[in-house]
Amino acid sequence: MSNIDSVYIHIPFCKTICSYCDFCKIFYDKKYIKDYLDSLAQEIKTYYKDHIIKTIYIGGGTPSSLSIEELNRLFEIIRTFKLAEDFEFTFEINIEHINEEILALLYQNKVNRLSIGVQTFNPKHLQFLNRNHQKEEVIKNINIAKGLGFTNINIDLIYAIPNQTKEELLDDINMFLKLDVNHISTYSLIIEPRTILYVNKVEYIDDELDYAMYKIINDKLTQHGFNQYEISNYSKPGYESKHNLQYWNNSEYYGFGMGASGYVNNVRYTNTLNINKYIKNCFRDLEEVVDSNTKLENEFLLGFRKTKGINKQEFYQKYGITIYEIPQIYKLIKEGKLIDKKTNIFINPKYLYLSNEILINFMV
Numbered sequence: 001m002s003n004i005d006s007v008y009i010h011i012p013f014c015k016t017i018c019s020y021c022d023f024c025k026i027f028y029d030k031k032y033i034k035d036y037l038d039s040l041a042q043e044i045k046t047y048y049k050d051h052i053i054k055t056i057y058i059g060g061g062t063p064s065s066l067s068i069e070e071l072n073r074l075f076e077i078i079r080t081f082k083l084a085e086d087f088e089f090t091f092e093i094n095i096e097h098i099n100e101e102i103l104a105l106l107y108q109n110k111v112n113r114l115s116i117g118v119q120t121f122n123p124k125h126l127q128f129l130n131r132n133h134q135k136e137e138v139i140k141n142i143n144i145a146k147g148l149g150f151t152n153i154n155i156d157l158i159y160a161i162p163n164q165t166k167e168e169l170l171d172d173i174n175m176f177l178k179l180d181v182n183h184i185s186t187y188s189l190i191i192e193p194r195t196i197l198y199v200n201k202v203e204y205i206d207d208e209l210d211y212a213m214y215k216i217i218n219d220k221l222t223q224h225g226f227n228q229y230e231i232s233n234y235s236k237p238g239y240e241s242k243h244n245l246q247y248w249n250n251s252e253y254y255g256f257g258m259g260a261s262g263y264v265n266n267v268r269y270t271n272t273l274n275i276n277k278y279i280k281n282c283f284r285d286l287e288e289v290v291d292s293n294t295k296l297e298n299e300f301l302l303g304f305r306k307t308k309g310i311n312k313q314e315f316y317q318k319y320g321i322t323i324y325e326i327p328q329i330y331k332l333i334k335e336g337k338l339i340d341k342k343t344n345i346f347i348n349p350k351y352l353y354l355s356n357e358i359l360i361n362f363m364v
Helices: 030-047 068-078 100-108 123-129 135-147 166-178 207-223 242-248 292-303 312-319 327-334 349-362
Strands: 006-011 052-060 082-093 113-119 153-159 183-188 227-230 233-235 254-256 261-264 267-271 284-289 338-341 344-347
Touching (some): 006 242, 030 068, 052 242, 100 135, 113 123, 183 207, 242 292, 292 312
Parallel strands (some): 006 052, 006 254, 113 153, 153 183
Antiparallel strands (some): 183 233, 254 261, 261 267
């Protein structure tokens, strides 16, 4: 039995649907909530094997769309898990849902990290993304969260929005820095199938502008004490997302809830996207045994997303071979695309933006 110490829980309900979102989501409808939470409790009871849990992440959808009563039920279910002493417990919350009542409830239930989808402060771009908040609300509500004792806060930034200028992006970054949080996730807008933007045939911005925006973000955040520890993620020292590092370290984790994915006992699985199936306790939609080649491939595809890359000793302990036995490694080091430095091998920072062109070398 593997040692699994991370849990992801998916809450698919949303009061509004963002134009760019392709995550598993449905409109909030009270008639589904009780049954959904009962099924979630049943799924956890069925699959959770009493592991000591170091990280919990509640994502969505919009977990904060649940009422106080519904959140109380959710936290009652979560008390099933045995928690490590130094656990990290992240809860995704929308700006417009932040108030003292919900924050006090999260705090009482041991949530110690908030992830807030701010995306942008620009009213025009907020409207394009179908986000329902304003700049003043963001400042006020993040200050409320800090005042109630939340010290570990992530905010999301989306850039490369059609018609966005470099000046507008810089305005956003400056505002993000004024919020004085310790983690920022940055995403170049992706137009996914099954999204409003895709249906509306929205097109990507120019590649050169996308790269220029990436550079602006990287330069500005690193100047202000943020460390880029993964392609899209920046943190102050000690505030890296422990939960997301589990994914990038190719570690196993539980995924519970409709549309959730997990990786347990060498099996990657995805839960049903159908609410009616889920509330009938038909959880798993897809299960795939991960063979040794795929596991190795994932090690590189995920591990090289981290700026410090892959630890050579840990790689040997996991796979019983040295990393140099992988032919692509030597070739990419020789080309200057990977750097071999003491304990780790990592992507040359100047190629990080084009990391997919390097990672493709490891696809089986």
